[in-house]
Amino acid sequence: MLPDLNLLRVFDAIWHERSLTRAATRLNLTQPAVSNALRRLRDHLGDDLFQRGPDGMTPTATAAAMAPHVRSALEAVGTAFAAGKPFDPCTATDRLVLAVSDQAEIALGTPLLSALRRQAPGMQVLFRHVGRDDMTEELDNQRAILALGVLPEPPPRMTRIRLYRDPLMMLVRPGHPLLAAEDRLKAYLEMPHILLSPVGDLRGAVDRMLDQMGYQRHVAVVVAHMASAAIMTAQDDLIWSIPDRAARLWEQHMGLIRLPVPFEPEAAPLSLVFHRRFETHPPHQWLRRLIVEVAGKKT
Numbered sequence: 417m418l419p420d421l422n423l424l425r426v427f428d429a430i431w432h433e434r435s436l437t438r439a440a441t442r443l444n445l446t447q448p449a450v451s452n453a454l455r456r457l458r459d460h461l462g463d464d465l466f467q468r469g470p471d472g473m474t475p476t477a478t479a480a481a482m483a484p485h486v487r488s489a490l491e492a493v494g495t496a497f498a499a500g501k502p503f504d505p506c507t508a509t510d511r512l513v514l515a516v517s518d519q520a521e522i523a524l525g526t527p528l529l530s531a532l533r534r535q536a537p538g539m540q541v542l543f544r545h546v547g548r549d550d551m552t553e554e555l556d557n558q559r560a561i562l563a564l565g566v567l568p569e570p571p572p573r574m575t576r577i578r579l580y581r582d583p584l585m586m587l588v589r590p591g592h593p594l595l596a597a598e599d600r601l602k603a604y605l606e607m608p609h610i611l612l613s614p615v616g617d618l619r620g621a622v623d624r625m626l627d628q629m630g631y632q633r634h635v636a637v638v639v640a641h642m643a644s645a646a647i648m649t650a651q652d653d654l655i656w657s658i659p660d661r662a663a664r665l666w667e668q669h670m671g672l673i674r675l676p677v678p679f680e681p682e683a684a685p686l687s688l689v690f691h692r693r694f695e696t697h698p699p700h701q702w703l704r705r706l707i708v709e710v711a712g713k714k715t
Contacts, residue, residue, distance in 0.1 A: 424486050427457055431475060434474075502698070505535050508538055509540075510539050512541045513544055513559065513560045515555070516545060516565060517546075517566065519659055519686070521564075523665070531710055544559070547614060548565055551567055551568075551689060561694065561700060562694075566687070567689050574691050580711055582660050582686060584657060584659060584660070585677065587672040588672065589672060590672075590673055604633065608634055611637070611638045613638050619635070642662070688707055
């Protein structure tokens, strides 16, 4: 006999959250109810499914084998029910988990949240920071419903929507020596730079561009978060090279000076990537249209 569909929803929530407490919150249930559902599933399948460990609820081999099939089954059921009625964002209560780069969150996070609050006030958005090389895994494993960032070409099972190309700018503090330099390119290459890299890379996209032109800059510090980069740039003689939309926000809120970089960089496209399993899913279609609309309104 097949288990109750609600038990599979509990399994899926524990799989994604790795915590009974967070799974209960995700499902709007009490923790005892989630624990009871897990016990029933264990009895039905004759396997622990999840074991407590230092990092939360660790799945067994049986659970790992089940997870993609459970997710597919739940999606199929959800699609079947959604097909019978139009999607209404005004009454939706979905949790939207978006895998984003720091740049995408800064540039699109606020206008996207404002649009969601106006059009779908019951929805909850969760921005999940993920490295560009991990985006595919996040989408495959349903840890995020779409990805936003300067992303590599996705595999055939995924779709890319290019949102915009952002020119590369540089930020410096007021009074920075670069502002008085006669040869700005020479000063740019010789003065210390700050590099944003969540994974600690010592070289970034700017360095790869400069390599192609036969130039090299001096990266003095690598930081993991944009806020740290902004504060350090405001307080030291550092140069921070970032795309224009994010640069405009730090100029506005931190009083930094925004200038074009002294060379001709290639503007990388910021893209939206999603798994094709969501191609015709009405809530996902609505969200994609909203993001495209928000991205088209440059502030």
